[in-house]
Amino acid sequence: MRNYQICTNCVMDTSDSNITFDDQGVCDHCTGFRIHVAPKWHPDETGRQMFSRTVEEIRQSGKGKEFDCIIGLSGGLDSSFLLHLVVTEFQLRPLVFHVDGGWNTDIAVNNIQVMVEKLGLELFTEVINWEEMKDFQLAFFKSGVPHIDTPQDHAFIATLYQFANKHDIKYILNGGNISTECVRNPLEFLYYGTDMRQLRDIQKQFCTIELKTYPFSDVLFHKVYLRYFRGLKVVKPLDWMPYTKAMARETLSREYGWKPYPQKHFESRFTKFYEGYWLPERFGFDTRRVQFSSLILTDQMTREEALSQLERPAYDPETIAHEFDYIAKKLGITSEELRGYFEMPLKSYRDYDNSLWMFNFGAKVLQAIGVEKAIKR
Template sequence: MNEKRVCVNCVMDTSDSKIIFDDKGICDHCNTFFEDIAPKWHPDEKGLQQINEVAEKIKKEGVGKEFDCIIGMSGGIDSSYLVYLAKQKLGLRPLVFHVDAGWNSQTAVNNIEKIVDGLDLDLYTEVIDWEEMKDLQLSFIKSGVSHIDTPQDHAFFATMYKFAAKYGVKYILTGGNYSTECVRNPLEWMYYQSDSRQLKDIHRKFGQRKLKNYPVTNILWHKIFLPYVKGIKVLRPLDYLPYDKEQATQFLVDNFGYQRYAQKHFESRFTKFYESYWLPEKFGYDTRKVQYSSLILTGQMTRDEALEKLKKPAYDPAEIEHEFEYVASKLGISAAELRSYFNAPNKTYKDYKNQESFYELGAKAMRALGLEKGGKR
């Protein structure tokens, strides 16, 4: 067995089986950032001017409408700060859009309420059919793949896009950003959540009920039909401005009573369990390496700080059995049954029908046209 190798610049390592190191020991995640993202990323005066021009266009097109854009809000720091930014700094009138997939933590519920009320905005919440959601999540767990959070993620953007298409909303603002996400999760860790072919295949093999209400989307619909036929634009305003995660968090804490999470994506009880325990302990994939590496590259964390944090597990060992019981009970199975799936042989997205080749072709085209930076998954 090969010895683990860690990048000398960030903390990505050979748990990403496709990682490549140059002759200086720097990984391809870092080199992609240095060569492809950083030169084209302008979170400065240039970016501020660009996003202000876009905001003026949004406001102009939104005259006479109840709201001029929608923002998907999970309660996490990125989307929460974006809501503040859009309203107070850019002068927009967003409809805050939240998808309840059944796993909201109480902290997330409180944070959404505090931000929305504090900014005097309207909140629209779409509740996913829980019985179908539960069946789909169990299907992914039984399948043995690593990306068992796909049912939540797929529902989130499918629902928001369908809402925008139905009501003629032309602008969707998301909290995606290079500042905290310039390193992407390797594809073997988290496969494309929008691959409807894979979602349907896994559910067909392991599901117990039909998906009558669960929102299914596909890559062609939201990458081609929505932007080029319906004219719906998806924007990432945080990429145009200086965005420091810690400063943004403290600002929301001080001004809105925002409550911190122990880790990115922990606003969902299921995602917390999945990313802190299931993924690293079953597969050896620790998403903190991706998150910390992004912060290292953007100057928000030192490599030594990241290495020190990684010495401890992301989950609380004293609480994990309780979390196991909670997740199992919510899914309607015993903890023993959930543990049996945890101990079962691991599978990958390649073991099921998928559209990987289609995604690769699309990604090459997007990069060639300058519509996408980076590309390493």
């Protein structure tokens, strides 16, 4: 056990067991951003011009087709603003795609609807088989690992890539961005959601039904085959121009009547329960530390503001019992059974088969050739 320490610059602390600090008490998340990310990040006119050239490539690839790119729309802030941006400012013709994993909040449903209606777009929705999703999520609860949101995340990623491949769309526009996500969640809490070896091991040990239609996708399929053999490219436009959380909220609210969420990723009722309660209370890790630290490093939040907000839990203590009952009932179990999973021994990705070596090797290769930025995870 190490002594508790918190970064003197952001709010990352030793709840990330791999964190290190320099002589001034600044953590490696901060130094990594300053050295490896900030110098190559151009959220300015230079970036906009660079993206404008990519826009022309996207248009050329979509000539004679109904769509020239695809965007996965969750109803969250980043994907919603991305859709607004590429349609209104760059006149692209995206296939707007949504994956319904069974946990959409009413706010998310409304945010998706108001955007596609005002922009005059058609929404394609893929509904995941609920019985299979439910059983797979219960399998992760039974496994004891912290990354119980993996079944939902994996389904979203896999379905999006498969849909792009099916419709021969060469560009996926992704709302991921440095501005609000430059600090990564520690791997011990949010493990790789595309590690098929781990997914299959947990499925084999804990699932009670066959996952006949659940959309599995090996990382080699979408990182290697689709990229280098099918010519599919993933572009993150929000990294190429000014983008802040406050600006996006104000724009979406004004233009569409878009409603904000209490916290990032809370467009999913399950993710709200998982990140707001399950992860910090069972495993001692609060994802707001990552989110706030990203905002601190990109000058959107002060450290004092972050510390003040962290004094309050991400969940409402007065309604958490109701949340337990809701999640349990939706999963088809009792609240007592769900609390039993909460109290069981802690496990991690290391307790199950995994391909971490392959992810580490692949990350080093992609960073070496400049495809991905070296951000600590």
